[in-house]
Amino acid sequence: MHDRRGITLSLRHLLLLLTAIGFLPLALLGTWGLMAAADVQQREQDRSMLELARALSSAVDAEHDGAAAVLGGIANSPAVRTGDLRAFHELATQHAAAQAQWLGVILADAAGRSVFRTMAPFGAAPAPVADPASLARAAAGDAPVAGGVMRGAGGRAAFPVRLPIDLPRGRFVLSAVIAPDRIVNVIRRQRAPDDWVIAVMDRDGRRVARSREHERYLGGLASPGLQRLMRSAREGTGDSRTIEDVPVRTAFTTSSRWGWTVVVSAPTASLRSPVLRGAVVYAAGLALTLAACIGLASLLSRRIVRRIDSLVQGAAALGAGAPVAVEPSRVREIGQMGQALAAAAAARDRHERERSDLLASLERAVASQEAALAEAREAGRAKDEFLAVLGHELRNPLSPIVASLDLMDLRGEMGAQRERAVLRRQVAHLKRLVDDLLDVSRIASGKLELDLRPVDLADIARQAAAAAAGLRVTVQAPPSLWVAGDDSRLAQVLGNLLSNAGRFGGGEAAITLAQAIVGDRPMARLAVSDRGAGMAPDLLARVFEPFYQAPQQLARRTGGLGLGLAIVRKIVELHGGQVAAHSPGPGLGSTFEVLLPLAQPGLAPVEAPHVPVPQGLRVLLVDDNEDAARSSALMLRHIGLDVQVAHTAHEALAAYGDGPVDAALLDIGLPDMDGYALAMALRAAADGRALRLVALTGYGRKGDVARAAAAGFDLHLTKPASLEDLRRALAA
Structure with a gap:
């Protein structure tokens, strides 16, 4: 048998060879793993920086x-709703000091003119508005706007947050001037x-705040590389350079609501340093692995795998919104x-x-707004109640005055005719002031209602001219001209x-009524002209505003509350018409022109037949005002009535x-029982017998009339009632 023996190696060499052969793929695999880990780290770092940028953007928002x-x-x-700019200025000053x-x-109008600034006393000369572009955006829209950072006249940097608001005089913009230190x-x-370097840029790309050297770079533009990066998308990551020319990895995001951009930058060197350190550690590990046993390598590999599994589980928990728990690792x-x-x-x-x-x-904020609305409704209700009580308390003393004047006329006392005429004019003036106050309250609360039907405007004009005491009025009108309207309110328009x-017209006036075509609609044109004081252009622009009056002497010989023309405008608008004032200038007279839609002719109102008051009619007069009760009783007795007073x-x-x-005239505000309860008690006591009940009170709202009927x-008669009013009430 032949012994097949090749190259022989010692056990040490063989182990070294085996280690080298086993280490080569491990080295290649480790190198690839290191690169993959570096890539994962880069993505995680980008995401972390982007998350930080988003969090900062949310905080800035x-x-x-x-x-x-x-x-x-x-x-x-309330100061805003009433148009009280001084109170508005004080309130804004308090809020600015508290922030x-x-x-x-700053409050500015839609044209960019400053109305007031809390940095200056109220009424100070207006200053130019900084950043007019953002003010124009706010005035043109309905959402708040953040302006750009700018330096004022004193060199201090600030940016505005602007809010469009609607005041009685039009669209305005309320702006908070905020120092960049807040960001x-x-x-x-x-x-x-x-x-790391964190910066916040405004809509124009200028620096509002910076984590490093803030004051030095405040208001400056971003570096060219960062500008190119921000132009590419609304948010993202990429490589750029800082304004100090340091290479950085940058994450940015732009707020969709306010248009500001948050930039988070980390030096590229610090991000790459872990990767380089890892490579060094890995190389050392390779050298140690050559000298270590495979068992140690296996042990280390198992531990590494276990730590990677922990990271995977942590990433999955992060995506699911669960708590993230990562085991510590020495790698x-x-x-x-x-x-x-x-x-x-x-x-x-x-x-x-x-x-x-x-x-x-x-x-x-929603709860606070709802509470404010509730308070506003309660304030409106309290105002209506106050005006009703005011009308009652002002009308009550007028009643005995009117009754006394009627009684003096019935007696034929000739010695004080001029004085009685003066008293009647002043009483009529006071009654008109009270009616104007109550009408403007109804208009403000939307409670003024009209009874629209075909009425002859020409007849109303002639009646108003005949009733204008102390004024020479000429009327130029066709025999009839019909409009859809409320005859009493149109008479009030002409009367005002x-x-x-x-x-203001010098004792003479002219009424001109004719049909006209305005646009493509047939209209009735009613003009009231005089040759008196006239009006300047600034007065013409505000003559229909409530409570606004032309400058007068301290004696206020012309009188009035400044409500008559405001009521005229609202009544005409409720009729679907228009009213305008014209004047060539001061001292050249004025013309007020009313346009109303025409209507088909209706039936002329039928005069109610005059029914005399029966002599000896038994009348019960109930009034806690002794002067009013005594004077009214004397007047009724003088015309032949049997009057009892309570x-x-x-x-x-x-x-x-x-x-x-036979009849009872009842005041409503009695000390022991109100007039409504007394009326029901008298009806019950009459037990079916004829008894005419007339409410004679200072409360004249529509609800008061309905309650009296119920x-x-x-x-229902509103004080002061004249003798003719009482005759008609009792004769009916």
Whole structure:
């Protein structure tokens, strides 16, 4: 037998050969694994940086949202709704002082003109508006806008957050001027490596905040490489250079809501250093592996595999939103990957907490808005109640005055005719002021209702001219011109226009009524002209605003509350018409022109036949105002009526029990029982006998009339009632 023996090796050489043969594929595989790990690390690092950029972007958005919410709270204040700019300025100053890094609050109109600045006293000269481009965007839209960073006249840098608001005078923009330090604080709250650079850029690509050398680079543009990177997409990662020309790996994201960009950059050298260190460690491991036993290599490989499995499980937990738990490893690359996973999980948790905080803040803002709306509704109700009581309290003293004047006229006392005429004019003036106050309240609350039907506007014009006391009025009108309207409200329009002509028109006025074509619609054109004081262009622009009046002397000889023309405009608009004022200038007279849609002719109103008051009619007069009761009783007795007077409900019931009456005039606000309850008690006491009940009260709202009808009253009269009003009420 031949012994087949080839090359012989010692056991040591054979082991070395076996180790070398086994190590070669392991070395190749290890090299490939190192490259794959470096790639994974790069992707994880990019994702981590991008997550940090997104978290910072959310935090910056939250700062802007908070500023917009504060501005919204200021805009919802009562001072804004009433147009009180001084109170608005004080409120904005308080809010600006309460906000950290707020330099002030600015209110500007849609054209870019400054209305006020909290950085200056109210009424100070307006300053040019910085960043007019963002102000124009805010005025043109309905959403808040963040402007760019700029330096003011004093050299201090700031950026605006702008909120469009609608005031009674039009569209305005409320802006919070904020120092960039507020954004710097957001950056400093983030846990980023010391050698990383974080920057926040505004919509124009200028630096608002920077984690390193903030003041030096504030307001500057990004490096050219970063600009190219940001132009490529709204968010992403890539290689660029810092403004100091340091190579970095950059992640950026741009807010879709505010247009600001957050940039997170890490030096390329620091990112590659772990990879290089890993390569060195791996090379050393290869050398040690050559000298180590295969068992040790197997042991190490098993441990490495176990750690990689832990990273895979951590990545899966991160994607599922579960807590991430990564086992520590002595292999640097695996340890860094575990740290990256933990950092990503922490960033995810921060983002979730910030989103929860934002949702909670939104819920609080909605609750605050609902509370403010409830307070506004309660304030409106209180205002309506106050105006109703004011009308009642102002009308009550007018009632005995009117009754006394009617009584003096009935007696034929000739010695005080001029004085009575003066009193009647002043009483009529006071009554008109009260009616204007109540009408403007109904208009503001949307409670002014019209009874539209075909009416003859020419007849209303002639009646209004005949009723204009102390004013010479000429009327030029066709025999009839029909419109769809409320005759009493149209008479009020003409009355207010003639009253205005009486105060400012020099004692003469002219009414011109004709048919006209406006656009393609047939309209009735009603013009009231005078040759009096006239108006300047600035007065013409505001003459229909409530409470606005032309400058007057301290004596206020013309009087009025500035409501008559505002009421005219609203009534005309409710009729589907238009009203305008024209004047050549001061001292050249004025013309007020009303356009109303035409309507088909209707039936002329039939005059109700005059029914005299029966002599000896038994009347029960109940009023807790002794002056009003006494004067009204004397006046009714003078025309032949049998009048009994009571000042309380119990006195009235006792008087009715002594002997039934034919009619009762009842005040509503009695001290012991209101007039509604007294009316029902008298109806019950009448037990089916004829009894006419008339409510005579200072409350004249539509709801008061309906309540009186529900209580059993036949008629509702508002104080002061004249003798003719009482005649018609009792004769009916």
